[in-house]
Amino acid sequence: xxxxxxxxxxxxxxxxxxxxxxxxxxxxxxxxxxxxxxxxxxxxxxxxxxxxxxxxxxxxxxxxxxxxxxxxxxxxxxxxxxxxxxxxxxxxxxxxxxxxxxxxxxxxxxxxxxxxxxxxxxxxxxxxxxxxxxxxxxxxxxxxxxxxxxxxxxxxxxxxxxxxxxxxxxxxxxxxxxxxxxxxxxxxxxxxxxxxxxxxxxxxxxxxxxxxxxxxxxxxxxxxxxxxxxxxxxxxxxxxxxxxxxxxxxxxxxxxxxxxxxxxxxxxxxxxxxxxxxxxxxxxxxxxxxxxxxxxxxxxxxxxxxxxxxxxxxxxxxxxxxxxxxxxxxxxxxxxxxxxxxxxxxxxxxxxxxxxxxxxxxxxxxxxxxxxxxxxxxxxxxxxxxxxxxxxxxxxxxxxxxxxxxxxxxxxxxxxxxxxxxxxxxxxxxxxxxxxxxxxxxxxxxxxxxxxxxxxxxxxxxxxxxxxxxxxxxxxxxxxxxxxxxxxxxxxxxxxxxxxxxxxxxxxxxxxxxxxxxxxxxxxxx
Numbered sequence: 001x002x003x004x005x006x007x008x009x010x011x012x013x014x015x016x017x018x019x020x021x022x023x024x025x026x027x028x029x030x031x032x033x034x035x036x037x038x039x040x041x042x043x044x045x046x047x048x049x050x051x052x053x054x055x056x057x058x059x060x061x062x063x064x065x066x067x068x069x070x071x072x073x074x075x076x077x078x079x080x081x082x083x084x085x086x087x088x089x090x091x092x093x094x095x096x097x098x099x100x101x102x103x104x105x106x107x108x109x110x111x112x113x114x115x116x117x118x119x120x121x122x123x124x125x126x127x128x129x130x131x132x133x134x135x136x137x138x139x140x141x142x143x144x145x146x147x148x149x150x151x152x153x154x155x156x157x158x159x160x161x162x163x164x165x166x167x168x169x170x171x172x173x174x175x176x177x178x179x180x181x182x183x184x185x186x187x188x189x190x191x192x193x194x195x196x197x198x199x200x201x202x203x204x205x206x207x208x209x210x211x212x213x214x215x216x217x218x219x220x221x222x223x224x225x226x227x228x229x230x231x232x233x234x235x236x237x238x239x240x241x242x243x244x245x246x247x248x249x250x251x252x253x254x255x256x257x258x259x260x261x262x263x264x265x266x267x268x269x270x271x272x273x274x275x276x277x278x279x280x281x282x283x284x285x286x287x288x289x290x291x292x293x294x295x296x297x298x299x300x301x302x303x304x305x306x307x308x309x310x311x312x313x314x315x316x317x318x319x320x321x322x323x324x325x326x327x328x329x330x331x332x333x334x335x336x337x338x339x340x341x342x343x344x345x346x347x348x349x350x351x352x353x354x355x356x357x358x359x360x361x362x363x364x365x366x367x368x369x370x371x372x373x374x375x376x377x378x379x380x381x382x383x384x385x386x387x388x389x390x391x392x393x394x395x396x397x398x399x400x401x402x403x404x405x406x407x408x409x410x411x412x413x414x415x416x417x418x419x420x421x422x423x424x425x426x427x428x429x430x431x432x433x434x435x436x437x438x439x440x441x442x443x444x445x446x447x448x449x450x451x452x453x454x455x456x457x458x459x460x461x462x463x464x465x466x467x468x469x470x471x472x473x474x475x476x477x478x479x480x481x482x483x484x485x486x487x488x489x490x491x492x493x494x495x496x497x498x499x500x501x502x503x504x505x506x507x508x509x510x511x512x513x514x515x516x517x518x519x520x521x522x523x524x525x526x
Contacts, residue, residue, distance in 0.1 A: 008075035009120040022500035041496030051093035057241035071219040086416035087365030087400025094421040107141040125152035156208040162188035213251030247277040274318035283308035303350035310343035339377030363402035411456025439489035461509035
């Protein structure tokens, strides 16, 4: 991250991910609170086609049933962001996009205390403060930060405030054993502007006719990690993690043709709708790295297993207050809709780096997955609104293969093939109205990614990655209109093909180190 020319204070994802080939960015909230990214034609909605992690553990709402990432760590707090695709991503999950792992800065290893502080002010009332402390005392290491940001926003009625806090501590028992723990808390309140027709947006896209709509998501993450180096060739890692979080909204949600104005019959504004989700997820991941000799060369085998339990409690269509602030209290006895969902997951995974020659390596990977979903609840409060969702259990294997051929010390050709799988989400299994019909034979989405390219660096002035890709997404889920009813089913297959390229030329270094330009370019294109 320290090598990027990016505005980290507001999580400017377009600048941060600008050097990842094929990455698209959706500025969902305009404030950088929730990063929305995707690749290869997939939806960037809160990065839900990626397996989103922080320091190697899950941070999304529910990776299988509701994979939206409402929490994104402050970019100022990050050491780097890892984007992993191909067979290597099968170590972590089944997602089409692969894995995005946000890695928070490590404790300072050479000082007992190191302090970092960044203060930012900007247009539209922006104020951001990031403050961190960390260090190493004997066998103890620690690192923590607090980041707070607030602004009025560029559009009317788009005020927001967000606060993130993090603490990490580790103890190095000896050269082989290290135990660490970390905790993250994030909370934000974000005003949701809107209420514009297309013509009104065209006339003035900074205006807004909704000022009573609010959104917030308090997020708590915890993890304990044990790293044991058994010997020079074998390392083991035990990681347990938990997510305790919420997704809350309150607002006037009628169509934009209905103005949010004073109701003269009650001499007040109309009551707002309250929707609340609660997530309680727990998991364990155990992985190993084994080095061994084959064909007189070092090979590397990585493998492990995952156990996961997810619980989602969803309450919707509650009748809230007539106020203006972020008030989630109800004026009715219960919510209009309520569902509880459970997910149980067990997975085995393995990947091996085969170094066949000095220049050629192949990397096969495999993943076995079993996923079980269930749910129950009601669509409305009368007697016929109860729903029990059919318990679904899936057992499947995914396979991937990667390869790399080194043209020179810093350039190589690469090729990847990796299968992907996306279970039916909770929202796709739950009808949005009593007239909706869910196909009882609804299938999970599956498919694969394939790519081929050439990447590397030339001297210190040229950095490039140019490739082609094919993404196949089978059994996409959508809705059809049948006799006035909405029928949700698998509607078809989508295919994305294209070119992903990134080329960066440092002009100053190109001209100041011109003596070997021809030699380096020639070597890169052998």
